[in-house]
Amino acid sequence: MLDEMGLTVWRRRAMTTQDAGEPREPDPASDWSSLLAGIEGCQRCPLHATRQRAVPGVGDRTARLMIIGEAPGAEEDRRGEPFVGRAGQLLDAMLAAIGLDRHNDVFITNVVKSRPPENRDPHAAEIEACRPWLDAQLALIRPAVILAVGRVSAQSLTGSSRTIGKLRNQWHAIGETGIPLRATYHPAYLLRRPPAKAQAWEDLVTLKRYLRAAA
Numbered sequence: 001m002l003d004e005m006g007l008t009v010w011r012r013r014a015m016t017t018q019d020a021g022e023p024r025e026p027d028p029a030s031d032w033s034s035l036l037a038g039i040e041g042c043q044r045c046p047l048h049a050t051r052q053r054a055v056p057g058v059g060d061r062t063a064r065l066m067i068i069g070e071a072p073g074a075e076e077d078r079r080g081e082p083f084v085g086r087a088g089q090l091l092d093a094m095l096a097a098i099g100l101d102r103h104n105d106v107f108i109t110n111v112v113k114s115r116p117p118e119n120r121d122p123h124a125a126e127i128e129a130c131r132p133w134l135d136a137q138l139a140l141i142r143p144a145v146i147l148a149v150g151r152v153s154a155q156s157l158t159g160s161s162r163t164i165g166k167l168r169n170q171w172h173a174i175g176e177t178g179i180p181l182r183a184t185y186h187p188a189y190l191l192r193r194p195p196a197k198a199q200a201w202e203d204l205v206t207l208k209r210y211l212r213a214a215a
Helices: 004-019 028-040 074-079 085-097 124-141 151-158 187-192 194-214
Strands: 065-069 106-110 145-149 172-174 179-184
Touching: 028 124, 065 124, 065 151, 085 187, 085 194, 106 124, 145 151, 145 194, 151 172, 151 179, 179 194, 187 194
Parallel strands: 065 106, 065 145, 145 179
Antiparallel strands: 172 179
16 A cells, blocks of 8 residues: 555656656557557457357557556446446536546447356456466556556555455555546446445545646
8 A cells, every 4th residue: 555655755756757758668669559459359258158248348559557457347348448338428518527538538348258158247267367468468558557447456456455445545555556546436336326426436536636737
């Protein structure tokens, strides 16, 4: 978990590196074609046998914000795009409220790229099998911050078994990358429990402040 002091140090270190004029790695955009082909042809877990389409993700490949959900649902499986339908519409509205949209400065994906049968939660083995694809996306995009939406996403990314209610409202760091992460409720949960929207809004406001400061 990152406290506010640790988050400030991380941000200053990243800004200092950029200001020092250190050479950046070559633009990795040319690797996206092989990454997408790998995801679409992946057979690392049994989910490939029941999916209609793989769902790699959508959005800005140089995004400062990466939103990571749990797994595709039926409509996502049909269209090949994450967060569509009612939950997707709510997510779009949440992003619009902080001046963002799914195609500009945001990249949206899931920890699992194929739909689990009957929209069940993905199994731990399925998440583990799909993790290299997510790690590759993180390496290509190099986001400034991550928003994990939903319990499965938050737990798998933080390595914690705590509830989403206990994981939100604080900063976490992702593995060796140290990318700051904030957790919040899944839009599908918010549709079922509208009172939780107030807490989700708090998470978005914190995220907006961080993005503004990091800029």
